[in-house]
Amino acid sequence: MLLDGIGKRYRIGGPWVLRDVRLELRPGRVVRIHGHNGSGKSTLLRVVAGIAEPSKGRVSGRPSTGYVPERFPPALPFTAAQYLRHHARMRGISASQGTQLLERFGAEQFAGTAMKELSKGTSQKIAVTQALLGDPELLVFDEAWTGLDVAAREELAAVVRERARGGACVVFVDHDAARLADATDERWVVRDGALHTADEKTPATASRMVITIAGAAGSSLAAHLPEAEISARHEGGHRIVVDERRSDESLRRLLALGPEVHIVAVSQAPPQIRATEES
Numbered sequence: 063m064l065l066d067g068i069g070k071r072y073r074i075g076g077p078w079v080l081r082d083v084r085l086e087l088r089p090g091r092v093v094r095i096h097g098h099n100g101s102g103k104s105t106l107l108r109v110v111a112g113i114a115e116p117s118k119g120r121v122s123g124r125p126s127t128g129y130v131p132e133r134f135p136p137a138l139p140f141t142a143a144q145y146l147r148h149h150a151r152m153r154g155i156s157a158s159q160g161t162q163l164l165e166r167f168g169a170e171q172f173a174g175t176a177m178k179e180l181s182k183g184t185s186q187k188i189a190v191t192q193a194l195l196g197d198p199e200l201l202v203f204d205e206a207w208t209g210l211d212v213a214a215r216e217e218l219a220a221v222v223r224e225r226a227r228g229g230a231c232v233v234f235v236d237h238d239a240a241r242l243a244d245a246t247d248e249r250w251v252v253r254d255g256a257l258h259t260a261d262e263k264t265p266a267t268a269s270r271m272v273i274t275i276a277g278a279a280g281s282s283l284a285a286h287l288p289e290a291e292i293s294a295r296h297e298g299g300h301r302i303v304v305d306e307r308r309s310d311e312s313l314r315r316l317l318a319l320g321p322e323v324h325i326v327a328v329s330q331a332p333p334q335i336r337a338t339e340e341s
């Protein structure tokens with residue numbers, strides 16, 4: 063499947079959430095999408111899943127698709143089993159796969175429970191199960207692991223590996239940087255509406271940059287730099303430590319603060335400064 067020149071905004075004249083995105087999704091690939099909160103990851107996944115229409119550009123070669131949305135519709139007027147049977151019918155398959163998947167995720171005892179009475183984690187198991195029904199060639203997971211218990215999280219990772227080995231393409235967003243780290247073939251970052259290839263370094267060894275600032279930068283500086291990991295006063299100014307992949311963004315934000323903020327130096331941080339997580 064190819065997304066070509068994709069632009070997305072939610073209203074005419076509104077801001078572009080995605081601009082000129084090109085992404086080729088190939089069989090058997092596990093593709094991770096990174097990005098800050100609000101950068102447009104879910105928007106991109108909705109376009110990939112075919113739930114949202116792009117405002118610009120073309121999507122071609124769409125295969126059969128299963129999608130786990132970031133928020134599963136609550137309070138549906140079905141039991142879990144009825145809901146899964148309905149999806150199975152729409153995909154022209156027997157309902158037995160739904161039952162097997164529920165067993166695999168440890169949720170078979172909730173088949174007869176009304177969807178609106180399910181716990182958050184069990185609802186998520188149903189969301190994941192419906193996406194997997196019929197072995198779609200493309201799986202789109204927006205925080206699909208969130209809310210699952212440990213056993214189900216491991217089971218879902220195993221399913222992803224199996225499906226990818228079987229030729230499915232899996233595109234996912236997850237807050238846990240370690241999720242499927244060993245199985246991920248491609249990493250992309252949504253930044254400023256554009257899609258960038260991600261640095262291949264793992265977060266634990268990613269480089270840090272130190273930005274030294276002189277001038278009237280007050281204690282509120284950190285509020286302007288949400289991506290900064292450390293912000294400390296230093297000889298009449300500040301020192302900011304930031305993941306090198308976010309340093310351009312920090313520099314842009316600092317420049318936008320005006321002439322009283324003077325950037326004195328930008329340098330590599332010593333190796334003992336490590337990232338602990340990323341989004």
Ligand SMILES: Nc1ncnc2c1ncn2[C@@H]1O[C@H](COP(=O)(O)OP(=O)(O)OP(=O)(O)O)[C@@H](O)[C@H]1O
Nearest residue numbers: 072073079097098099100101102103104105106132
């Ligand atoms: N239905 C919508 N209508 C209008 N604006 C929207 C809609 N959905 C998302 N947006 C806006 O699009 C931008 C990107 O949102 P999106 O949910 O795609 O980001 P995200 O990277 O998935 O964020 P998060 O990590 O917080 O889930 C945000 O500015 C958001 O407010």
